[in-house]
Amino acid sequence: MPAAFGVAAGISPGRAEALGAPLFAEDFRPVLDGTAQYLADLEIDGCLEVGFVRSPVAHAVVSEVGLARVRRQHGVVGAFSALDLPNLPLVPPSPGNERHVDGYPRPALATDRVRYVGEPLAVMAATSRVALADAVDEAVLDFEDLDVASDLTGEGRGPQLFPPQSNLVFDVTLEQRALATCSTHVSSSLSAGNRCHAWPICRSRVGP
Numbered sequence: 001m002p003a004a005f006g007v008a009a010g011i012s013p014g015r016a017e018a019l020g021a022p023l024f025a026e027d028f029r030p031v032l033d034g035t036a037q038y039l040a041d042l043e044i045d046g047c048l049e050v051g052f053v054r055s056p057v058a059h060a061v062v063s064e065v066g067l068a069r070v071r072r073q074h075g076v077v078g079a080f081s082a083l084d085l086p087n088l089p090l091v092p093p094s095p096g097n098e099r100h101v102d103g104y105p106r107p108a109l110a111t112d113r114v115r116y117v118g119e120p121l122a123v124m125a126a127t128s129r130v131a132l133a134d135a136v137d138e139a140v141l142d143f144e145d146l147d148v149a150s151d152l153t154g155e156g157r158g159p160q161l162f163p164p165q166s167n168l169v170f171d172v173t174l175e176q177r178a179l180a181t182c183s184t185h186v187s188s189s190l191s192a193g194n195r196c197h198a199w200p201i202c203r204s205r206v207g208p
Contacts, residue, residue, distance in 0.1 A: 040129075048077055049132045053122040053139040055114040059146040059159060062112055065121050066140030073138055075131025079124035082109040103165040114143070115161045 030036035053065070065081040082088065091106040110119050122139060126132040147159040149167055161167055 048125040048127060049129050050123065050125050051132045051136055052120040053124070053136055053141070055110065055117060055119040055121055055143075056141070057114060057143055057145060058117050058148045059161070060114050060143035061146065062110055062114060062121070062142075063144055064140060064142035066142075067122055067124075069138040069140065070122075070124060070135045073126075073131065073135040075127040076135045077125045077127065079122060079135070079139075080109075081122040082107060082111045085109065104162050104169060113146075 053067075053070075065083075067079040067081060070076060070079040088108050091108055093101045093106075108120065109123065110121050114121070121141065124132065124135055126135055149159050149161055
């Protein structure tokens, strides 16, 4: 138990009386009474609110990202799709995964295809959060739906997210010697999309 909790409740840290006692941390008071300030509460002169138009579908060819109506909205300063920003750099890979990204580009704004729900299609700036929310709803989106890749396959089955590349980005063989002397094994197979930073297979050693 953190010492701050015991002190705030008038209980010496580590004493048995802390068990079952109502505790209150003074740090939580602003959160409870609504006076806490968050990043979104900051109002800085000269700053704009930035938001994104995101894909509502999981896998599709992008036919149109229409922003003409967005740009006419009151309070909108600018709205841009990938066509407006041709030199926009790719999203960099996470540290340690640089060698796995060849053939799997991650554009900052979707270009010809979207590959997951929520993928950014356009970015816009407005003078207020209200104006930004209204403007996002004015974007005109048109897609040609593709089959959804609902599982991880490495043999070419199912729709390919980055054709002609396989949906299996890389395969890792774990060291088996640590499990060889263990009498009990617990195993679990997990599937993760190629944009998730997670190992697809997990095994653990149980026992001494």
